[in-house]
Amino acid sequence: MGRFLLRRFGLALVTLWLLSIIVFVAAHVFPGDVGRRILGPFADPAAVASLNHQLGTDQPILSQYWSWLSGAVTGHLGTSLNYRDSVASLLGRAIGNSAKLGVVAFVLVVPLGILGGIVAALNRDRFLDRFITVAGLSAAVIPEFVWAIVVIILFGVVLRVLPVTAQAPEGSGVLTQLEYLILPAIALVLVLFGYIARITRAGMIEALDADYTRTAALKGLSWATVIRRHVLRNALLPTVAVVASQTGYLIGGLVVIELIFNYPGIGYLLFTAAQKKDFPLLQGGVMFVGLVYLTATLLADIAYSLLNPRIRYGSAE
Amino acid sequence: MDSSKASNAGIARSVPPASVGEVRDSVLEVDDFRLAFQVRGRDRNAIRGVSFSVGRNDSYGLVGESGCGKSTVALAIVKYLPRNAHIQSGAIRVNGADVFQMGNAELRRLRATTVSMVYQNPGAALNPAIRVGDQVAETFRVSGSHRAEALARARAMLVKVQISDPDGVMRRYPHQLSGGMQQRVVIAMALAHNPALLILDEPTTGLDATVEAEVLDLIVALRKEFGISILLISHNLGLVARMCRRIGVLYAGRLVEEGSSDAVLSDPRHPYTVGLLRAVPRWGTSKSHGLLDTIPGLPPAIGANIPGCVFADRCGLVQDICQQQEPQLFELDGGRTSRCFFHEKAHLLPTVEAGPKIASRALAVGAPLVRVEHLSKTFRQDGHPVKGVVDVSLSIRPGEALGLVGESGSGKTTLARVLLGLTPPDAGATIDIEGKALRPQISDRPDDQIRALQMVFQNPGGSLNRRHSVRRIIGRALTRLIGLAGRAREQRILELAQSVRLDRALLDLWPVQLSGGLKQRVAIARAFAGEPRLVIADEPTSALDVSVQAAILNLLVKLQADKGVTYLFISHDLGVVRYLSDRIAVLYLGRLMEVGDAETVFQGPHHPYTEALLSAAPILKGETRERIRLHGEIPNASAPPSGCVFHTRCPRFIGDICVKEEPPLAEQEPGHFIRCHHPIEELRRMQRPAPAPATVPGEPSR
Numbered sequence A: 001m002g003r004f005l006l007r008r009f010g011l012a013l014v015t016l017w018l019l020s021i022i023v024f025v026a027a028h029v030f031p032g033d034v035g036r037r038i039l040g041p042f043a044d045p046a047a048v049a050s051l052n053h054q055l056g057t058d059q060p061i062l063s064q065y066w067s068w069l070s071g072a073v074t075g076h077l078g079t080s081l082n083y084r085d086s087v088a089s090l091l092g093r094a095i096g097n098s099a100k101l102g103v104v105a106f107v108l109v110v111p112l113g114i115l116g117g118i119v120a121a122l123n124r125d126r127f128l129d130r131f132i133t134v135a136g137l138s139a140a141v142i143p144e145f146v147w148a149i150v151v152i153i154l155f156g157v158v159l160r161v162l163p164v165t166a167q168a169p170e171g172s173g174v175l176t177q178l179e180y181l182i183l184p185a186i187a188l189v190l191v192l193f194g195y196i197a198r199i200t201r202a203g204m205i206e207a208l209d210a211d212y213t214r215t216a217a218l219k220g221l222s223w224a225t226v227i228r229r230h231v232l233r234n235a236l237l238p239t240v241a242v243v244a245s246q247t248g249y250l251i252g253g254l255v256v257i258e259l260i261f262n263y264p265g266i267g268y269l270l271f272t273a274a275q276k277k278d279f280p281l282l283q284g285g286v287m288f289v290g291l292v293y294l295t296a297t298l299l300a301d302i303a304y305s306l307l308n309p310r311i312r313y314g315s316a317e
Numbered sequence B: 001m002d003s004s005k006a007s008n009a010g011i012a013r014s015v016p017p018a019s020v021g022e023v024r025d026s027v028l029e030v031d032d033f034r035l036a037f038q039v040r041g042r043d044r045n046a047i048r049g050v051s052f053s054v055g056r057n058d059s060y061g062l063v064g065e066s067g068c069g070k071s072t073v074a075l076a077i078v079k080y081l082p083r084n085a086h087i088q089s090g091a092i093r094v095n096g097a098d099v100f101q102m103g104n105a106e107l108r109r110l111r112a113t114t115v116s117m118v119y120q121n122p123g124a125a126l127n128p129a130i131r132v133g134d135q136v137a138e139t140f141r142v143s144g145s146h147r148a149e150a151l152a153r154a155r156a157m158l159v160k161v162q163i164s165d166p167d168g169v170m171r172r173y174p175h176q177l178s179g180g181m182q183q184r185v186v187i188a189m190a191l192a193h194n195p196a197l198l199i200l201d202e203p204t205t206g207l208d209a210t211v212e213a214e215v216l217d218l219i220v221a222l223r224k225e226f227g228i229s230i231l232l233i234s235h236n237l238g239l240v241a242r243m244c245r246r247i248g249v250l251y252a253g254r255l256v257e258e259g260s261s262d263a264v265l266s267d268p269r270h271p272y273t274v275g276l277l278r279a280v281p282r283w284g285t286s287k288s289h290g291l292l293d294t295i296p297g298l299p300p301a302i303g304a305n306i307p308g309c310v311f312a313d314r315c316g317l318v319q320d321i322c323q324q325q326e327p328q329l330f331e332l333d334g335g336r337t338s339r340c341f342f343h344e345k346a347h348l349l350p351t352v353e354a355g356p357k358i359a360s361r362a363l364a365v366g367a368p369l370v371r372v373e374h375l376s377k378t379f380r381q382d383g384h385p386v387k388g389v390v391d392v393s394l395s396i397r398p399g400e401a402l403g404l405v406g407e408s409g410s411g412k413t414t415l416a417r418v419l420l421g422l423t424p425p426d427a428g429a430t431i432d433i434e435g436k437a438l439r440p441q442i443s444d445r446p447d448d449q450i451r452a453l454q455m456v457f458q459n460p461g462g463s464l465n466r467r468h469s470v471r472r473i474i475g476r477a478l479t480r481l482i483g484l485a486g487r488a489r490e491q492r493i494l495e496l497a498q499s500v501r502l503d504r505a506l507l508d509l510w511p512v513q514l515s516g517g518l519k520q521r522v523a524i525a526r527a528f529a530g531e532p533r534l535v536i537a538d539e540p541t542s543a544l545d546v547s548v549q550a551a552i553l554n555l556l557v558k559l560q561a562d563k564g565v566t567y568l569f570i571s572h573d574l575g576v577v578r579y580l581s582d583r584i585a586v587l588y589l590g591r592l593m594e595v596g597d598a599e600t601v602f603q604g605p606h607h608p609y610t611e612a613l614l615s616a617a618p619i620l621k622g623e624t625r626e627r628i629r630l631h632g633e634i635p636n637a638s639a640p641p642s643g644c645v646f647h648t649r650c651p652r653f654i655g656d657i658c659v660k661e662e663p664p665l666a667e668q669e670p671g672h673f674i675r676c677h678h679p680i681e682e683l684r685r686m687q688r689p690a691p692a693p694a695t696v697p698g699e700p701s702r
Ligand SMILES: Nc1ncnc2c1ncn2[C@@H]1O[C@H](COP(=O)(O)OP(=O)(O)OP(=O)(O)O)[C@@H](O)[C@H]1O
Pocket: B037, B038, B039, B046, B064, B065, B066, B067, B068, B069, B070, B071, B072, B073, B082, B083, B084, B085, B235, B301, B302
């Protein structure tokens, strides 16, 4: 297994490196004269040159890349052009916020989705199964921003039970913060529930139909024990992989949700950075999101191989 | 309807005649059982009234071709049926209690303690995520043992099924065991509570013959020890006959014949049984004894409305009455029954494939078609070299069929792939075809060499493009191999279809619409598209039913006679290899152990490994050879034993010399090569048939 994980880790590093090249090229090569962009078309050429020198953008491209990369690896991501603050600390704050929202959404959707999938599989082809499958799929095809607006109108405007912004007032306690996060989280849950339920259902059905499940039932075990001991473990294996792959999706969804709820998370920050052409911030942000995504996938691989002895121990031959 | 409505009559019928001297009570009674599957909203009957019973301490075999309902009957006994199954009528009683009337608790008790089941593919029957020890122990925990006690009992059970390293096996996961070991573990679980009835559904299908023989021996031994009744389900008549006292032949969800194994096999009274028996090459016969007989057509689909005899569509003895009225169950002498109006003349069933005898082509003359010298193939696995094929030198003569045998992992398929250019051999090998060197990679081979070597695979479905019609599949091969197009191609497609007996109407169908046998015909037509010189057939019939297998073997034989093609034929079924091959080569751990004429290799003296392989093959009747068994597993190819690689399992082991020195593949008789330190005379002396025992060994005692 060590070999397998090592390979995965190496692959993640390579992916990250490729991402850094793409990001760098996008941010440094395409914009052209950075100093000119910042100071505007009518600025004094001397001022432009001096700013370029100060930013290092007059250096050869490879050495720029090198100094940016070595900075990024040690956590020095430069200074935001827009906020005049260090990119690292801006990202740090935004990520803290996004993580809160992401965790709330995940904590809600993963158990719900798995439960939905299990219930659907155990009632295969009956009403409950059809209902969960259809509802989950319909919810998933509707984009986040529509859901966000629907839940805002429903809970915030019509029912008036939950706040319509996501950011709790300064210094509020954990519970209040949670209350503020519920609406945006629900919008994410609605989008992700169907996927997780569907994968869980497929895994469950495969395990329910497997010979080993029959073996277990024919030992005289009760059906509940068969499900618990023999079906679930094998069925949840693919779910782990899917949940991790949804991390990327969640991050994409976060951008939209954070904008609508006016929530200062990483999505919001990246969006403004792109709008304002704040390249250092954009680069740092994208790299960071890439890192989070790859780490999640790697963790999922580890969880998957821990659950699956076939990977953990290799085969008989 | 038959007499089985009254349950007593049902029992009485399958009790053997007075000669047995006692009336047995039954463990299992299946009484006019009918079942349908709901497909697209309609009930389609699959089991059309089946009645039989299994006595205490008795062994009953259920045979029949794929899809006739064997597994469905087995699963009904433990009431573990597919969700769309619908029991229509009848009863199944175990120890007198009706399974269909049982509540959940009762059913669980039945499964835990009274009836156990072992089925095909032991790898799938074990939970991949749970250690073997825990899985076996679970069987005991059901009955209330606590963990430590359950584990101890599990260990004892593994010892009972002759697992030599029980502690090691307990700690492992199923995928870390070989197929034979996995099946032992499944059997251990099945026997944990000393059940009254053990159901074995194709327990050895997919295992090597040597492993199969060991597993069957184990079942026989355990049956004696525990006094369990068995219901053995198989498509293999020989296997069932060897293991069971009584046999029932199932066809289209109907039991068509029943009786003692000996009687049914030696004197079948139903045309279907006659057809099944004739379709299997008799032990030691070859194509020179004539073509095999087949059963034309296909079994009826589930849900088909059959007013008369279920076999009428395929029966050579059919009369008008058979179409109109279902034959009743005729009770015959010796406690047998047959569901055929003309049971007295079942043996007169006309043969379907009356063909000329095909002479065995032992053409020793002339240059070989293919010459292989010093062929080795080393794979790398986790950084270790694994030798798949080791220094094989072999020639294949034009027009002959060379059979390649050996257990799984012996290198048969690797050798075939190297010849086809799908895997390059190690440096130093030479392969010639008609005197010209054959390039190692198929992409480097000139067109005529690609055309010369074609392949037919085991899984006919997998090798055909699902998105092309049959016509297109064959047409593309014609274009690719010999550049035919337009009318000429169309003409050739029809000729090929004709030569593989494929109806023209089938050309416009897609592979999914064809049965396994028809798909294999398409694959064969495709292989013959470019007039090949050598056709490599890798287990071409092992996924097929015996009647279909017979038709495919006949086709291969006829094509060989017509076109003078050469075959390299790979199969684990020695009877089939013997039937088709002119010469046989035996592989073990990638090394050639014996090469010679088919008849010589079968007659002996043989290499000790060949001897063991032959001994493991199930045989119908009248066997006189001493049975030897191979113990232990095939050694890992990455660390082969020293000296003679077979020495770890050899039943004729000599001593030090076998451990230290690898014997050469020596020509011990003209044309007969054996790799063993024993001189051939010594082998001949040791392998002389023992005086014929009265009964077939391995058969349960009466
Ligand atoms: N769940 C199901 N739905 C519909 N048809 C089914 C179902 N299960 C089995 N069948 C059909 O019922 C018939 C009997 O199947 P069964 O598996 O009992 O045959 P079998 O004799 O065990 O065959 P094999 O030798 O291939 O194992 C077949 O025609 C099969 O296709």
